[in-house]
Amino acid sequence: MTFDELDARAATLDAAHAATDLRERFLLPPGTVYLDGNSLGALPRSVPAAVRDAVEQQWGHDLVASWNTHGWWDAPVRVGDAIGRLVGAAPGQVVVGDSTSVRLHQSLHAAAALRPGRSVVLTEPGSFPTDQYVIAGVADQVGWRVEHATPAELAARLTPDVAVVVLSHVDYRTGELLDLPGITAAAHDAGALVLWDLCHSAGAVPVGLDEHHVDLAVGCGYKYLNGGPGAPAYGYVAARHQDAFVNVVPGWHGHAQPFAMADDYVGAPGISRARIGTPPMLSLLALEAALQAFDGVEIGDVRARSLSLTRFLRDAIADVVPGSAFASPEADERRGSQVALRHPDAYGIVQALAARGVVGDFRTPDVVRLGVAAPYLTHTDLVTAVRALHEVLERGEHRDPAWTTRNAVT
Numbered sequence: 001m002t003f004d005e006l007d008a009r010a011a012t013l014d015a016a017h018a019a020t021d022l023r024e025r026f027l028l029p030p031g032t033v034y035l036d037g038n039s040l041g042a043l044p045r046s047v048p049a050a051v052r053d054a055v056e057q058q059w060g061h062d063l064v065a066s067w068n069t070h071g072w073w074d075a076p077v078r079v080g081d082a083i084g085r086l087v088g089a090a091p092g093q094v095v096v097g098d099s100t101s102v103r104l105h106q107s108l109h110a111a112a113a114l115r116p117g118r119s120v121v122l123t124e125p126g127s128f129p130t131d132q133y134v135i136a137g138v139a140d141q142v143g144w145r146v147e148h149a150t151p152a153e154l155a156a157r158l159t160p161d162v163a164v165v166v167l168s169h170v171d172y173r174t175g176e177l178l179d180l181p182g183i184t185a186a187a188h189d190a191g192a193l194v195l196w197d198l199c200h201s202a203g204a205v206p207v208g209l210d211e212h213h214v215d216l217a218v219g220c221g222y223k224y225l226n227g228g229p230g231a232p233a234y235g236y237v238a239a240r241h242q243d244a245f246v247n248v249v250p251g252w253h254g255h256a257q258p259f260a261m262a263d264d265y266v267g268a269p270g271i272s273r274a275r276i277g278t279p280p281m282l283s284l285l286a287l288e289a290a291l292q293a294f295d296g297v298e299i300g301d302v303r304a305r306s307l308s309l310t311r312f313l314r315d316a317i318a319d320v321v322p323g324s325a326f327a328s329p330e331a332d333e334r335r336g337s338q339v340a341l342r343h344p345d346a347y348g349i350v351q352a353l354a355a356r357g358v359v360g361d362f363r364t365p366d367v368v369r370l371g372v373a374a375p376y377l378t379h380t381d382l383v384t385a386v387r388a389l390h391e392v393l394e395r396g397e398h399r400d401p402a403w404t405t406r407n408a409v410t
């Protein structure tokens with residue numbers, strides 16, 4: 001296809017998907033094609049005024065009364081319910097606060113308490129580093145052995161000593177989407193629990209936590225949920241596990257009667273039991289405002305748009321850069337919301353693209369990661385990105401010596 005033909009095809013697809021074009025709900029710099037919403041989501045238009053109000057009115061004027069008058073105390077569960085709608089969890093099962101790493105640590109300890117006598121945590125090789133570190137750390141603390149299995153090997157490795165299976169719903173590097181319903185059911189057949197990391201799927205892919213009887217899940221607020229840098233994470237505890245949920249960090253916000261200031265810990269009923277300490281209120285309120293970008297939108301419709309965009313991007317790259325080595329799966333049902341390419345000069349490509357206003361990211365050792373946050377991207381944006389990629393490669397911009405020094409954060 002020529003670029004003129006790609007432009008025409010993009011225009012047709014954009015018209016067909018006009019109902020899910022939510023670009024107006026975001027503030028993005030003009031001239032930028034932002035393909036890194038799977039690292040830091042874009043700024044929703046609803047956020048600045050909400051943060052200003054939280055700072056000036058709620059904190060600055062109403063002061064400590066805001067814990068009651070502005071609903072600060074209940075925010076972790078209220079915002080949890082809003083996230084729950086996007087990941088298929090009925091109200092009262094998601095709590096917001098702390099980082100994904102902390103929520104993972106907490107959930108793993110809870111899993112150990114729910115499956116006493118079992119000695120293995122089964123996970124995948126090559127998952128996001130924090131997941132690997134936290135799994136190893138908790139395994140040391142509770143006396144588990146860590147075993148690794150690829151998704152294809154999982155079924156055979158589900159022996160009766162497995163306490164919990166911990167997986168990323170979408171792989172951060174390749175964008176591979178795992179079969180959450182099938183794996184969850186297989187784990188349950190073996191008597192194990194499942195704990196899903198939803199960082200790269202929440203807000204982009206339907207998850208169906210309740211529908212598929214997931215036990216525990218965690219995720220961050222700053223990628224496809226657009227909560228901003230350092231947005232608090234969330235944890236899901238299925239209602240059926242809440243009474244037996246042991247909170248390894250039993251902070252006072254999770255106490256049944258926090259203002260009784262009791263000497264002994266008694267966990268609150270329901271999901272509040274998973275609360276820890278004072279949440280980062282400003283960030284939590286920013287996340288709550290950010291979630292308004294999904295108001296009136298079904299996640300299935302976001303997914304349909306995302307699939308059209310990633311399919312179009314993949315096909316266009318294959319067309320324009322023959323021989324492209326894709327790391328992300330071709331089949332729609334196995335691809336999350338990103339297109340990842342392997343290239344020996346991946347770092348230089350990402351830098352050269354950024355110099356042209358096309359922001360993706362590099363993941364070691366050789367991955368160009370193009371995240372596709374469907375609400376604020378169009379097929380036409382993607383032609384701009386592919387045109388830039390074509391020109392970078394044709395002109396050798398990716399081999400510019402300026403790109404040999406790697407930045408600390410990419």
Ligand SMILES: Cc1ncc(COP(=O)(O)O)c(C=O)c1O
Nearest residue numbers: 099100101128130172197199220
């Ligand atoms: C799969 C996955 N898990 C966890 C994290 C992050 O954990 P934390 O929020 O603790 O930095 C990320 C991204 O940073 C991630 O991609």
Ligand SMILES: Nc1c(O)cccc1C(=O)C[C@H](N)C(=O)O
Nearest residue numbers: 038039040128172173199363409
């Ligand atoms: N959480 C991040 C951070 O604190 C600094 C820089 C990047 C991030 C990210 O979210 C990276 C992201 N999880 C990834 O998939 O690579």
